[in-house]
Amino acid sequence: xxxxxxxxxxxxxxxxxxxxxxxxxxxxxxxxxxxxxxxxxxxxxxxxxxxxxxxxxxxxxxxxxxxxxxxxxxxxxxxxxxxxxxxxxxxxxxxxxxxxxxxxxxxxxxxxxxxxxxxxxxxxxxxxxxxxxxxxxxxxxxxxxxxxxxxxxxxxxxxxxxxxxxxxxxxxxxxxxxxxxxxxxxxxxxxxxxxxxxxxxxxxxxxxxxxxxxxxxxxxxxxxxxxxxxxxxxxxxxxxxxxxxxxxxxxxxxxxxxxxxxxx
Numbered sequence: 142x143x144x145x146x147x148x149x150x151x152x153x154x155x156x157x158x159x160x161x162x163x164x165x166x167x168x169x170x171x172x173x174x175x176x177x178x179x180x181x182x183x184x185x186x187x188x189x190x191x192x193x194x195x196x197x198x199x200x201x202x203x204x205x206x207x208x209x210x211x212x213x214x215x216x217x218x219x220x221x222x223x224x225x226x227x228x229x230x231x232x233x234x235x236x237x238x239x240x241x242x243x244x245x246x247x248x249x250x251x252x253x254x255x256x257x258x259x260x261x262x263x264x265x266x267x268x269x270x271x272x273x274x275x276x277x278x279x280x281x282x283x284x285x286x287x288x289x290x291x292x293x294x295x296x297x298x299x300x301x302x303x304x305x306x307x308x309x310x311x312x313x314x315x316x317x318x319x320x321x322x323x324x325x326x327x328x329x330x331x332x333x334x335x336x337x338x339x340x341x342x343x344x345x346x347x348x349x350x351x352x353x354x355x356x357x358x359x360x361x362x363x364x365x366x367x368x369x370x371x372x373x374x375x376x377x378x379x380x381x382x383x384x385x386x387x388x389x390x391x392x393x394x395x396x397x398x399x400x401x402x403x404x405x
Contacts, residue, residue: 179258182234186366190237190252197244199237205269208254210237212244221395222249222277223307224267226260228365229287233258235365236285238381242388247396249277260284260291267295271302281323281395283307285364286334293317293346307391309364312340318348325352325394327387329359331374354390359383 182190190210193199198213210233213219223243227233233254240250251270256262267282280303284292289311296306297315305323306313310332317324324347328335344351358377362370364387366380376383 179230179232180235180365180367180370182232182237183366183368186235186237189241189366190234194241194245197241199241202251202273204251204253204273205266207256207266207269208233209270210234210240210252212237212240212250212252214244214247214249216247218276219247219249220277221247221279221281221304222251222270222274223391223395224270224280224282225250225252226264226266226282226284226288226292227252227255227258228285228289228310229260230258231285231365231367235367238366239364239384239387242384243391246388246392248392249274255288260288264291264295265299267292268299268302279304279395281305281307283309283391284311285309286311286361290314296320296322305394307394309387310335310361312336312343313346314343316346318346320348322348323352323394324348324350325354325390327354327356327390329356329361329363329374329376329383331358331376332361333374334361334370334372352390352394356383356386359386 190199196215200211202209202211225236225240227236233252236252240252244250253266253270271280282292282296282303289308290313292306293308293313293315296303297317300320300322306317307325310328326347360376361373362368363376363380363383
């Protein structure tokens with residue numbers, strides 16, 4: 142009798158374990174299917190990620206186990222650097238044109254690839270970048286959309302390592318006030334992807350010294366070159382113009398005198 146009960150229990154355990162394994166497998170398959178559908182970088186972005194210019198050297202790197210693209214300005218001793226966290230489910234090379242624009246203004250730019258194109262899988266990647274380039278004294282972490290939200294979490298926990306944060310079409314659920322940070326928020330007037338109610342309700346997390354730039358005619362998708370994101374608005378400026386305006390706003394925060402060669 143005892144043997145029969147034991148056999149029944151074994152069968153139940155096997156069935157339960159089999160169900161658990163099947164559920165895990167199904168979830169993994171579902172996740173990989175989800176992650177495999179992403180916005181791919183456009184032709185201009187792929188070109189910008191591979192070709193150096195007269196003013197910027199472009200190179201590939203492996204930093205902290207992740208792939209990265211480094212945009213190094215030709216000025217011999219850049220003091221300011223940007224670490225870029227891509228938007229969710231966007232191929233990281235899509236942001237190469239914006240990195241080129243910023244590097245043209247004298248800023249070292251490091252564009253990092255996130256696992257599965259989702260920044261929350263490695264929100265501390267900026268730590269490895271900072272260690273890799275010890276000669277940079279003023280670091281800024283920048284992120285687009287989901288990347289901006291994850292960048293805010295990194296900055297909240299490591300504010301002593303950076304000078305500031307730049308969020309593009311994003312908001313911060315983390316309190317960044319009283320951290321002595323430069324904080325820049327940029328979004329397009331036609332952005333229909335960013336949750337504006339959520340942005341407005343969390344804007345106090347960015348402090349009273351927040352610099353907010355609204356790009357007239359700009360949209361959510363044009364911070365990168367990956368086509369139009371589902372649900373976005375209709376831009377009235379070109380992608381190139383939006384990136385140029387974005388780089389100007391970034392330069393105003395980081396290095397106005399260096400970038401624009403202005404006097405004291």
